[in-house]
Amino acid sequence: VRTLDEHALRQHVADELERVRERSAGLTTAVLDEDELLAQHSRLMSPLVWDLAHVGNYEELWLLRETRGDAAMRPDIDDLYDAFEHPRDTRPSLPLLRPDEAGDYLALVRRKVLDALGTTPVTAREDRPDPLRDHGFVFGMVIQHEHQHDETMLATHQLRRGTPVLPATDDLPAPAGPVVAAEVLVPAGPFVQGTTDDPWSLDNERPAHTVDVGAFAIDTTPVTNAAYLAFVEAGGYDDPRLWTTAGWRWRCESGKRAPAFWFRDAGTWLRRRFARVEELPGAEAVQHVCFHEAQAYARWVGRRLPTEAEWEKAASWDPVTATKRRFPWGEEAPDEQRANLGQTRFRPTVAGSYPAGASAYGALQMVGDVWEWTSTVFTGYPGFRPFPYPEYSEVFFDDGYRVLRGGCWATDPQAVRTTFRNWDHPIRRQVFSGFRTARDA
Ligand code: AVJ
Ligand code: FE
Secondary structure (H helix, E strand, C coil): CCCHHHHHHHHHHHHHHHHHHHHHHCCCCCCCHHHHHHCCCCCCCCCCHHHHHHHHHHHHHHHHHHCCCCCCCCCCHHHHCCCCCHHHHHHHHCCCCCHHHHHHHHHHHHCCCCCCCCCCCCCCCCCCCCHHHHHHHHHHHHHHHHEEEEEEHHHHHHHHHCCCCCCCCCCCCCCCCCCCCCEECCCCCCCEEECCCCCCCCCHHHEEEEEEEEEEEEECCCCEEHHHHHHHHHCHHHCHHHHHHHHHHHHHHHHHCCCCEEEEEEEEEEECCCCEEEEEECCCEECCCCCCHHCCCCCCHHCCCCHHHHHHHHHHHECCHHHHHCCCCCCCCCCCCCCCCCCCCCCCCCCCEEEEEEECCCCCCCCCEEEEEEEEEECCCCCCCCCCCCCCCHHHHHCCCCCEEECCCCCHHHHHHCCCCCEECCCCCCCCCCCCCCCEE
């Protein structure tokens, strides 16, 4: 968006708003009836219609009220869609908008937003942020927010049982060929972490700052189902020496003995994926593991999880030019040859795919396929400033969250880059989370 003039920026924003809304509809009103949209498929997740109305409410708040000074359209519903007022497991009992009411509300908000975007200059008042200033950052934030909730909706779909409604996608491309080296070496030296000038980057990615990183090696690809299964079958879940104190406590209290959605039937390992059961694909990146499971596996192979800085250096740094790349391969937008993003496959791909998406150091699939756990606790970078509101990131700087990097198959290309930071509790595994391992070198 940095290179677009104002006319082109307006068009880009309008196109991206439309594209993300089609995606949201495809996960909700287009595929599920009213009862299913209002149902709680898991205590960990909201009813899908909550996410839907919430993204509309966020759009109204940021693109009509905060930036234009418009009055609230539905002051009665604001509280219902405030994520901090109501924990996910209490949302089904709220007087939520019914799916058709939510649809009407979203459409009305969107009509006003497009009217404002297409006709008048968007600044209505001097004392309000101009959403088109700074390359349309506020629009970018709203678009990314809806994509993030679409990914959350996919996690809800994964927990849902019943008639399958999402594409089966059992026709994966053949592996690109054997991965030559199991790990890539990243020599010691400084690199630039985060960004100051990426126009649609969010507050927690800022500012850019130099970090000196010791020499390390990191897996060329994410850990596969087959590799993780070896850990399961070797008794990894029964050996407390492999787990941290908190990890072993989780293991014992939860009783878990394999990644979420895996199960064994007459000696065969199967998994449930979007209401269908299939054989566990060994060569595909493992997903639905929590931080503790990733950490225990890494210890079992005599390695460790990468730090967040190590991950970002391996993904983004070009040591030849000493510059940073927005994507592992460079500045070009992601495409089918470079990364598994954008909810086209509804699953991770085989480890070793996407040679055209390699980072400068030769790491593959750093962006796309699965979110990757790092060992780093989520906190602000030096010079962090909450923007435009502390509830996006700052309220989570409480030592309770670990950073995940790189996006996954469900992440839209618009909502990920090498600086993008995600975070979750170390026990969470309903997200599309995997990992790769590292070691000091
Ligand atoms: C960045 C994915 C952790 O879903 O909790 C959505 C994104 N923030 N609405 C989340 C978000 C506000 C956030 N994560
Ligand atoms: Fe939200």
